[in-house]
Amino acid sequence: VLMLPGRLPGRRARPDDARGLAGPLDAPAIEASVVIVIAVVYTRFGEYERGAASGQEGLRIARDHDLLEEVMRAYVNGSQALDDAGRMQEALAMGDEGIETAHRLGMDRASGDQLRLQAAWRLARMGRFADAQRVIQPALERATTPFNVAATKSISGHLAAVRGELDLAEPLLEEAWQLMQRSGGFQLIGPALAWTTSLYIARARLDKARERVSDGLSRVSANEPDLMYHAELYSLGLRVEAESDEPDRSRARSVLDAMDDAIATYGGDGAPPERSEEHTSELQSHHD
Numbered sequence: 001v002l003m004l005p006g007r008l009p010g011r012r013a014r015p016d017d018a019r020g021l022a023g024p025l026d027a028p029a030i031e032a033s034v035v036i037v038i039a040v041v042y043t044r045f046g047e048y049e050r051g052a053a054s055g056q057e058g059l060r061i062a063r064d065h066d067l068l069e070e071v072m073r074a075y076v077n078g079s080q081a082l083d084d085a086g087r088m089q090e091a092l093a094m095g096d097e098g099i100e101t102a103h104r105l106g107m108d109r110a111s112g113d114q115l116r117l118q119a120a121w122r123l124a125r126m127g128r129f130a131d132a133q134r135v136i137q138p139a140l141e142r143a144t145t146p147f148n149v150a151a152t153k154s155i156s157g158h159l160a161a162v163r164g165e166l167d168l169a170e171p172l173l174e175e176a177w178q179l180m181q182r183s184g185g186f187q188l189i190g191p192a193l194a195w196t197t198s199l200y201i202a203r204a205r206l207d208k209a210r211e212r213v214s215d216g217l218s219r220v221s222a223n224e225p226d227l228m229y230h231a232e233l234y235s236l237g238l239r240v241e242a243e244s245d246e247p248d249r250s251r252a253r254s255v256l257d258a259m260d261d262a263i264a265t266y267g268g269d270g271a272p273p274e275r276s277e278e279h280t281s282e283l284q285s286h287h288d
Helices: 015-025 028-044 048-064 068-084 088-104 108-125 129-142 146-162 166-183 186-202 206-221 227-243 249-264 273-287
Strands: none
Touching: 028 048, 028 068, 048 068, 068 088, 068 108, 088 108, 108 129, 108 146, 129 146, 146 166, 146 186, 166 186, 186 206, 186 227, 206 227, 206 249, 227 249
């Protein structure tokens, strides 16, 4: 999303080691690249303020040396690091600045579309759905990379579902789901799992919703948890049981336990603030 293409480094990486190697080389392009990458690595270690600071530093280095591609990567990674730190308004502002910069540099179809995806996701999480649709529309109409095409269709389907346009939402989400199996990691698949689950709940297809939650949590368990992208699955898993005529309490308890286990994997300052606090509260309300 909203997101960076491909898989992010796992929490077993050592960002300080990478940063130490870059400095002595006296190569600004390499230094900028490393600093920008470790912005999101820090956040996966739960070191959110270090991640945010690294994103800002990477942008400064890239600007100082006119490294245009690194400038755009800094906007993508830096705004995501701010988002991970729970500083969503700042992330949105940095992303908006990046969208304008991408347009000025003629990079709308690459970094510009990635930044639009991130911005739309943030706006949707703020409940600003009309603004999210306005931001994503140019990317939906003109995205070219497989990752961006899949992601724009996915979030557009989500926004259609939020508006109650389920017949429009379902084919968008289904097409996005097929595309992203080949063109993106959990940064795409995580939110899409939640959005298709929500659609099935809205259509009262609880069996399909339960299947999608089960599929999602199986995928999570096979990888390092990344609550930024899959936390919503836990609350939806409980919602499915809460709305079922025959709720399965043991299944609901296993969802709660899985959420606790995921939070426990984070070091540093802990799980992403928005993900751990808001979703734990929502989970508890469904459980009660």
